[in-house]
Amino acid sequence: MKPSTPPLPPDLKDRVLNTVESTSAPTREKIKKVHLIAAGLAAIGVLITFFVWGGGPHYGFREWGAPREPAMIALTFLGAAAIAAACLYFATRWRRSMLSPPARALALAAIATTCALFAWKWGITALFPGALEMGLDRAGFKCLRMGTVMGLFPLAALLFMRRDSEFNHPVLTGVLFGAASGAVSWVFVDLWCPAAFARHLMIGHVLPMVNLAVIGALVGWWILLPRTKYKPSSSPK
């Protein structure tokens, strides 16, 4: 078959360049500044929630007996921070592409982050005798509330930074952003919360990630999906 594409209209270039010239668009430097401000505001939000609501890091509650060992706190914190950083990197900067990775990769990254954080916290705590028995009466509702609220700040920042640009998988990208935000809040909740038995971890630490992933999916579909629609030109051709 021989393609019979009509010739490119000669005045199209001028029309495109004129439209472009009359439409303002920020350059990368400006976008970077805006993103830095968004990231800074998110960090401030997380820190205020952590220090004002949570009271900052602590070793353990007096009524629970012996406090957490500093080595255990350092190990769980550093491991969780590394996992959260890896998830954030994957969600935002991993590929040199303007488009998101395949759906399977997004879903796997979100699930793997959640599983890795759980396994790390539980596994490291289990290495220290008696540490898993701390606070057995605590269901984890304060951790749940604090983790969810703290994660909302980075989630809002991530969704804002990638608004109107996700063509392929806006819902799954939102889920991954939720998981990454949940991972960030996990790091801080981990500094605060001495309890690490499985039921508490599921309710207090994993459930906030699930909450944030659901919020990310719903808001992501709304915010990440490009809404610019085809507009027929009014001029007759």
Next chain:
Amino acid sequence: MANGSGHTHEELRQVASNLMEQYAVSGDADTFSQLYDIVAPLLWRYCCRRLPPQCAEDVMQQTLLRMHQARGTFRAGADVYPWMFRIAYNLAIDCVRHNQATWRMVENYEPPLNGTGLPDDRLEAQETLDRICAVMDELPERQRAAFEFVHGAGLTHEQTAEAMGATESATRTLVSRALKAIREAIEGARE
């Protein structure tokens, strides 16, 4: 594959991506003009195969405008083609919905002529083309999109996978299924 300017498709892709990168940093109108010169023929061909000329012009113009508006978010080292064709694809779908038109990717092709070009041959070729059009209309959307990215826009399977947010193997499967359906339509027409 080389075009009229003597550059290969791959070289032009690289130049276009570098120009978009420069444009993201500088916002210089001349850079966008150079970028237009490279991408416009490709984009025009893709749009014309999907859409009637008046829609093709709108979609092309709006694709380039979107690229301009999103220039600040263009990532260093990213390939501009999958992104650009993905924008055009989405706008083309919107355009078709807006106009309530039907998909006719191959309607802008002339029917192939075998043999002498006598009226009988022309009729047969037209029937084959009609059959292909019907098959294209009935293809699942993802198959049709993958086929058009590879055979209409000239993207590689890797770029098509990137544009569709799928794996490369899934993209190859989609394209080969579309080709199989079209081949069967042609063979059916010959019988």
